[in-house]
Amino acid sequence: MPDTKRASRTSMACTTCRQVKLRCDAQQRFPAPCSRCEKQAKACVFDPRFKRQIVRGALEKAIEEKEELERLVHSYKNSSAAVGAGSTIAIQGLETDSVKNTIPHTPLPTDNRMPAIPLTYELGGVKLDSHTVNELLEHFHQHYFDHVPFIDIESSAESIHQTSEILLWALLLVSARNHPLYNQQFSQLRSAFHILLSEHVVRTIRCPYTVQALLLLCTWPMPVASQTDDPSWNYCSLAVSAVQQMGIHEPAHAEDSRPAHSMAYLKSWLACFVISTELATDHGFPPPMSLVAGRLPIVKSHLQSHFSDEFWARCELQQHSMRVFTTLYGVHSSSQVQLSLLGLLERDLDLLGADIKTRVSQRYHIDFLAARLRLCSIPSLTSSPKELGKTTNTQEWATWYRGFHAAIQLTTIYTSLRSCFPQPPTDEVVSHELQKREAETAHYPKHFFRVLCIAGMYLAKFLAVGRDIQPHERTLARNKIKEVYETFLAWSKEELDEPFRTARMIRLLSRHAEDKVSSEYFTNDSGDPSATVVDDSLRIARKIRERTAPTPAITDDPEGQPRLPRHDALSSDWNDWLPNTYDDLFAFLASPSNNYFDEQWM
Secondary structure: OHHHHHHHHHHOOOHHHHHHOOOOOHHHHOOOOOHHHHHHOOOOOOOOOOOOOOOOOHHHHHHHHHHHHHHHHHHHHHHHHHHOOOOOOOOOOOOOOOOOOOOOOOOOOOOOOOOOOOOEEEEOOEEEEHHHHHHHHHHHHHHOHHHOOOOOOOOOHHHHHHHOHHHHHHHHHHHHHOOOOOHHHHHHHHHHHHHHHHHHHOOOOOOHHHHHHHHHHHHOOOOOOOHHHOOHHHHHHHHHHHHHHHOOOOOOOOHHHOOOOHHHHHHHHHHHHHHHHHHHHHHOOOOOOHHHHHHHHHHHHHHHHHOOHHHHHHHHHHHHHHHHHHHHOOOOOOOHHHHHHHHHHHHHHHHHHHHOOOOOOHHHHHHHHHHHHHHHOHHHHOOOOOOHHHOOOHHHHHHHHHHHHHHHHHHHHHHHHHOOOOOOOOOOOOOOOOOOOOOOOOOOOHHHHHHHHHHHHHHHHHHHHOOOOOHHHHHHHHHHHHHHHHHHHHHOOOOOOHHHHHHHHHHHHHHHHOOOOHHHHHOOOOOOOOOOHHHHHHHHHHHHHHHOOOOOOOOOOOOOOOOOOOHHHHHOOHHHHOOOHHHHHHHHHHOOOHHHHOOOOO
């Protein structure tokens, strides 16, 4: 038994503390960094193969490197002054090290007929001048358009306003939320836009630009108090119903027989196809356009030149998601039949990836890995209480590991994207979750948010169910869970926003994944499989919180009155991702592994 304690204690000490031979509190704070790494702003990672390095001469080496950097900076300033005042704007996004996946960005065209006096755009008492509107549209073009290339914004602001008022204000609303100069106007625009939106959704939608506005709200939903308040699926259903009612899914074959705005109709159909399928796969719903997916080749024939080959490859991934749901719908048990079907669908997915001959962007790579992870997570949603390492089904074991590697690759990609943002130094030791920091501005669709969430939760369940996995794989999973946790915290702008709640959920699951008592909750023997990894994690978290709930004797009222549950915690599953102080304390005390830190690490 002492050997076991020593081995576990060593594996959970980070490399920084092992280097200086000091006690490490990584396990108590997991997945947050240990106190020493947090104070020194260092990466807190585990490596069982780590060996202490001799630091003799480190000071002299650091001085030499500092002098070399000063010489490089000085030479760079001289060269920059020689070039002139011209500069290049670096666009933050997924294309930092990859080719664009849509048509090249061009500045928004100007309308030569615009009057000399700047126009003023008004919505519900909120007024924006033409300069502000053009700045917001340019911001959308730089950071958002590549994710939704089927949105029609190639004309001037005035032209968009005349064509569709709701589309223009939807573009401005999405762009203003994270704009460095105009984000303070977001709340005012949001209230006024809700009134405009209500006027459109209460009557029949006959305009394709209204459909595009609804789809923008599905891709970048407005902030909500709880996840159940997110109306994205409702807006998506309205958009899909509208394009079917307008007959967009049956375009005419002759060029001269199509209406003047036929391209807008076709793009709106394609937008519904892509976004509705992404939402359906994220939530475990039936893809709403699966019945008309056979018309995609007709639409593609008219829009082939408007989008890149990589974009059409994304559409093929959506078709694959539809086939997965159609094939596996109703097959709930992890039987040999289900595993055989999974193997066929995985080979089908591999063929799609092999068809992409040219270098692809990280956007496509994320979508491809997400499709694989969802496919491989199906057995985990119906896992029996047997341990992964002791299962006799080799095929099921291999499926688990393919999902594990997909989750690892996804986490690595997201971490590399974070490296583009500067990390502010920390001057004092404070809570990792509440420390004052400059949040990263990520302009990604919420679909990317959900993909990373699934990856982190899958890794937590992998640690819980796979008791006999290799030590280096367990260490790798722990490090990647920490990266997921820190990425969501970096995206958080305030304490109770959605990235913060997700980080707390990842923290709760990871702290109990390797607990012998709580790990039993990660298996599902009820016979009722969850629809997605997120739903499954909510079920697990609910059981953990019930076990670690405080007793009625514990109060936080000076007069000794029992602490009442929060109202918001009763209305939403996602608000259960916020374990309170007593939950954290009892979970920590209940963990059988905490005695590992009763003694100083050696």
